[in-house]
Amino acid sequence: MSAIFITGAGTGLGQALALEYAKEYETVVLAGRTESKLQQTAHLLQKQEKKTYVYPLDIKDWHAVHQAADRLCGKFSVEAIINNAGYGAFGSLETLKEEDIHQMIDTNVKGTIFVTQAFLPYFKKQQKGTILNIVSTAGLRGKVNESVYVASKFAVRGFTESLIEELEGTNIHVKAAYMGGMDTPFWDGNNHIKDKSRLRSPKVVAEQIKRLDDGRNKIIIES
Numbered sequence: 302m303s304a305i306f307i308t309g310a311g312t313g314l315g316q317a318l319a320l321e322y323a324k325e326y327e328t329v330v331l332a333g334r335t336e337s338k339l340q341q342t343a344h345l346l347q348k349q350e351k352k353t354y355v356y357p358l359d360i361k362d363w364h365a366v367h368q369a370a371d372r373l374c375g376k377f378s379v380e381a382i383i384n385n386a387g388y389g390a391f392g393s394l395e396t397l398k399e400e401d402i403h404q405m406i407d408t409n410v411k412g413t414i415f416v417t418q419a420f421l422p423y424f425k426k427q428q429k430g431t432i433l434n435i436v437s438t439a440g441l442r443g444k445v446n447e448s449v450y451v452a453s454k455f456a457v458r459g460f461t462e463s464l465i466e467e468l469e470g471t472n473i474h475v476k477a478a479y480m481g482g483m484d485t486p487f488w489d490g491n492n493h494i495k496d497k498s499r500l501r502s503p504k505v506v507a508e509q510i511k512r513l514d515d516g517r518n519k520i521i522i523e524s
């Protein structure tokens with residue numbers, strides 16, 4: 302049974318990507334920390350008669366991530382992963398809380414690395430796999446009051462570009478998407494974006510990603 306594994310699939314872009322990419326896989330595995338959010342996405346997919354599998358997971362936990370890959374790859378033929386889960390905290394550098402700095406680096410950077418590292422041996426064994434990393438335009442250039450978030454996204458870009466080189470000539474395809482602001486729960490709890498009405502819907506962005514996911518390894522969607 303072919304399956305796609307998506308992190309942060311309970312809300313925002315992750316949910317929209319789950320609905321968009323479901324067309325190509327028999328099963329969509331939905332990962333994130335909050336099971337109730339994942340169940341909401343599962344419900345939407347089930348209405349489209351898609352098979353779903355909800356897997357509560359904190360991608361910051363190396364052991365839990367590796368256990369997830371072992372379990373899921375024993376159950377499904379996981380052919381693709383989307384590293385979408387992310388966290389942002391904004392403000393001038395000196396105002397950022399220690400906990401927020403850890404959350405950004407641990408979730409955006411280490412989480413993406415852990416998930417990729419855990420699934421890669423299975424992709425190599427089956428000689429097939431796709432890795433899509435959700436970055437941001439914050440992975441393309443620096444931004445005011447986004448220093449650590451931008452640093453985390455530059456790291457994911459560097460990780461992605463290196464893996465593209467490392468896996469060249471194999472049937473494992475690595476790519477990243479770089480998009481501007483979207484209207485998602487990402488912005489709840491901070492006032493970095495003053496006018497959210499200008500942000501695009503995650504559904505529209507997910508459709509654009511899927512449309513541009515044509516073999517290129519850099520999908521750029523500027524707002």
Ligand SMILES: NC(=O)c1ccc[n+]([C@@H]2O[C@H](COP(=O)([O-])OP(=O)(O)OC[C@H]3O[C@@H](n4cnc5c(N)ncnc54)[C@H](OP(=O)(O)O)[C@@H]3O)[C@@H](O)[C@H]2O)c1
Binds near residue numbers: 310315359360436480
């Ligand atoms: N919104 C924007 O303007 C924007 C623009 C460019 C790029 N992005 C990127 O797009 C991606 C999706 O963000 P979004 O806008 O859709 O925001 P979102 O709705 O807040 O989604 C983030 C998801 O990640 C999950 N998550 C966070 N920490 C996690 C962890 N440690 N383990 C597993 N799951 C975790 C959250 O669920 P739980 O809390 O339940 O775990 C949530 O479902 C992120 O990588 C973000 O950096 C966003």
